[in-house]
Amino acid sequence: MALISPSRRLRRTPFSDGVEAAGVKAYTIYNRMLLPTMFESVEADYRHLKDHVQVWDVAVERQVELRGPDAGRLMQMLTPRDLRRMLPGQCYYVPIVDETGGMLNDPVAVKLAEDRWWISIADSDLLLWVKGIANGYRLDVLVDEPDISPLAVQGPKADDLMARVFGDRVRDIRFFRFDMFQFEGRDLAIARSGYSKQGGFEIYVDGTELGMPLWERLFATGEDLNVRAGCPNAIERIEGGLLSYGNDMTDDNTPHECGLGRFCDTQTAIGCIGRDALLRVAKEGPVQQIRPIEIAGAPTPSIDRAWPLMAGKTRVGQVTSAAWSPDFNTNVAIGMVRMTHWDPGTVLEVIAPDGARRATVCEAFWL
Amino acid sequence: MALISPSRRLRRTPFSDGVEAAGVKAYTIYNRMLLPTMFESVEADYRHLKDHVQVWDVAVERQVELRGPDAGRLMQMLTPRDLRRMLPGQCYYVPIVDETGGMLNDPVAVKLAEDRWWISIADSDLLLWVKGIANGYRLDVLVDEPDISPLAVQGPKADDLMARVFGDRVRDIRFFRFDMFQFEGRDLAIARSGYSKQGGFEIYVDGTELGMPLWERLFATGEDLNVRAGCPNAIERIEGGLLSYGNDMTDDNTPHECGLGRFCDTQTAIGCIGRDALLRVAKEGPVQQIRPIEIAGAPTPSIDRAWPLMAGKTRVGQVTSAAWSPDFNTNVAIGMVRMTHWDPGTVLEVIAPDGARRATVCEAFWL
Numbered sequence: 001m002a003l004i005s006p007s008r009r010l011r012r013t014p015f016s017d018g019v020e021a022a023g024v025k026a027y028t029i030y031n032r033m034l035l036p037t038m039f040e041s042v043e044a045d046y047r048h049l050k051d052h053v054q055v056w057d058v059a060v061e062r063q064v065e066l067r068g069p070d071a072g073r074l075m076q077m078l079t080p081r082d083l084r085r086m087l088p089g090q091c092y093y094v095p096i097v098d099e100t101g102g103m104l105n106d107p108v109a110v111k112l113a114e115d116r117w118w119i120s121i122a123d124s125d126l127l128l129w130v131k132g133i134a135n136g137y138r139l140d141v142l143v144d145e146p147d148i149s150p151l152a153v154q155g156p157k158a159d160d161l162m163a164r165v166f167g168d169r170v171r172d173i174r175f176f177r178f179d180m181f182q183f184e185g186r187d188l189a190i191a192r193s194g195y196s197k198q199g200g201f202e203i204y205v206d207g208t209e210l211g212m213p214l215w216e217r218l219f220a221t222g223e224d225l226n227v228r229a230g231c232p233n234a235i236e237r238i239e240g241g242l243l244s245y246g247n248d249m250t251d252d253n254t255p256h257e258c259g260l261g262r263f264c265d266t267q268t269a270i271g272c273i274g275r276d277a278l279l280r281v282a283k284e285g286p287v288q289q290i291r292p293i294e295i296a297g298a299p300t301p302s303i304d305r306a307w308p309l310m311a312g313k314t315r316v317g318q319v320t321s322a323a324w325s326p327d328f329n330t331n332v333a334i335g336m337v338r339m340t341h342w343d344p345g346t347v348l349e350v351i352a353p354d355g356a357r358r359a360t361v362c363e364a365f366w367l
Numbered sequence: 368m369a370l371i372s373p374s375r376r377l378r379r380t381p382f383s384d385g386v387e388a389a390g391v392k393a394y395t396i397y398n399r400m401l402l403p404t405m406f407e408s409v410e411a412d413y414r415h416l417k418d419h420v421q422v423w424d425v426a427v428e429r430q431v432e433l434r435g436p437d438a439g440r441l442m443q444m445l446t447p448r449d450l451r452r453m454l455p456g457q458c459y460y461v462p463i464v465d466e467t468g469g470m471l472n473d474p475v476a477v478k479l480a481e482d483r484w485w486i487s488i489a490d491s492d493l494l495l496w497v498k499g500i501a502n503g504y505r506l507d508v509l510v511d512e513p514d515i516s517p518l519a520v521q522g523p524k525a526d527d528l529m530a531r532v533f534g535d536r537v538r539d540i541r542f543f544r545f546d547m548f549q550f551e552g553r554d555l556a557i558a559r560s561g562y563s564k565q566g567g568f569e570i571y572v573d574g575t576e577l578g579m580p581l582w583e584r585l586f587a588t589g590e591d592l593n594v595r596a597g598c599p600n601a602i603e604r605i606e607g608g609l610l611s612y613g614n615d616m617t618d619d620n621t622p623h624e625c626g627l628g629r630f631c632d633t634q635t636a637i638g639c640i641g642r643d644a645l646l647r648v649a650k651e652g653p654v655q656q657i658r659p660i661e662i663a664g665a666p667t668p669s670i671d672r673a674w675p676l677m678a679g680k681t682r683v684g685q686v687t688s689a690a691w692s693p694d695f696n697t698n699v700a701i702g703m704v705r706m707t708h709w710d711p712g713t714v715l716e717v718i719a720p721d722g723a724r725r726a727t728v729c730e731a732f733w734l
Contacts, residue, residue, distance in 0.1 A: 001370040002370070002373075002394050003369070003392065003394070004371040004393065006670065006671035007395060007611075007613075007671060008671060008688075026369065027370070027371060027372070028371060028372050028377065029377065032396075037372040098498060099502055104495065128471065128491065128499065129495035129496070129498065129499045131465060131499065132496045132499020133499045135499070136499060136500050136501075234372075244374075244376065302372070303374070304374060304377070305375055305379055320375050
């Protein structure tokens, strides 16, 4: 791992003081902001996440806020997912596509009211696309990045910890729904969501000044639950098949290639900018698609570029995320594979930096 | 400094193998790509840059390419600088603003032909704004990010090194002009430009596969010129008053606040999206502006957030870049200061993490 030079451009978060005090060991940069990647070790963090409860600084999930009479119309222009039945209080995972159907982001849309939405973004300046579209189509909507910073509480004991701070009503929040809760006299949206498969919540912390008080309250309240600072875990998210925009897919890929065809209602989401292109894709089907891949041998080195997937001398895809899984005792990976070789059980070769290894296309992620 | 975890999302460049072999010690992330920040030490790199010649991997200056009949019209919509007299072969520094006059980027526009432009961007996904505007206004133009990676050759011996590789004709390139030169049978645009005040060139390397051959040719050819791998230098760029988007300014700031009013032809650049807002700003003048700031005392710590500038108990601005300058024997800095306190000679206090220090507003940068 290399060192990173400090600069204001790589923004701190409302929780950075807590993250540092908890002994963060490494970061990534995500939306021009610091995102922790490791506290004790990736393996120890993984074990703890699966057994206990962690508090994650995911302020990097910046919000794009849409406000005004055309907010709903604009939201539908951005995504091929049909939003007509979505109610305030719901969260939808929404692929965002350009006019060719290329993925620009894969965020979660949060519907606060008919005329007010948040888009909780992955790693690209989606704000600029949304502002450009709103301006170009002369929509009656305000688009900006408010001072909202998500804090995630993840792991099997997340309900218990959250109930102690926000009351038992948090237990009633259903998956991908949110409700409003008070903290220090302020109303905060809390959703049952998060970038792990261990269950938990995301708190949309409204105002930088609330960050550290909430962080400290969670840790003080959860001491006997063995609460720790954590972060999205490379092993756990690959096991669970949670994609990473910029790693597993880019704007070169359609949602169908990413296995997100079920979020594309191209027959009904007719307001979507990329609808025509995706209708074509839906008809013909993608020629390559995301697959779970098992890589043989000892733990793979860190992955910092796409590793080619070969069938003999022909390149038939690439691996873009990989990690050693202690629970499944193998290297778990995510790859994009051409249709000629994407059937489960197909044995390929992956060219890792330390040599070629056997790579097997799997039926399902490791859940 | 913290460690950064490797990932495909933090993209390598065509020159990364060379950068690593040259012993890079630290990076920043810029446009989701690795940008070296230090080789020997920031001070040693600084000395060498001012005395010799360096090759910089600035592939992070991604290009937004505009192609088609509406390319020129779109380019003018993006910036308040009047482009009507700009000729193919010229480069213009162009503030890019949204409809409120807020800075979205401060790139260099490269006019290849009437219907073909590159925008060589600073750190924001300007591609998304440009694509959104092109789509919303239904312009007849293709917008994408081509496989172009700038490589800079900077320092007093830059002309000599470049002439050896590309011939003496490179010496004739005027400041902020470019011409076409051959390398391995390929035509490359070479401009006299770069993010230092030591003189030099930027080579727009067209095709990843050309990256390492060109890198190696420059080093093999320049051995007796003491050529080294380098990078934009924090000290030198502050001395020279070269602003950094995301550090010294954000989308909260107008070009006028950034001291870029001379690039705003609000009377004539009537196609610009932010023109109306900037006309208002030009009339009334900004209430805060970028200033060179001298900070007293020992070398300041690294700056990773804005440091408040105080006049007694009133906050009157902030410092966003700072470094110890060996040549000027003081801490040089860039700050944004309110008009009540921006006159040269005004003595303020800056709140650095290790305590308050005397901060003096200067007349000019250190050139």
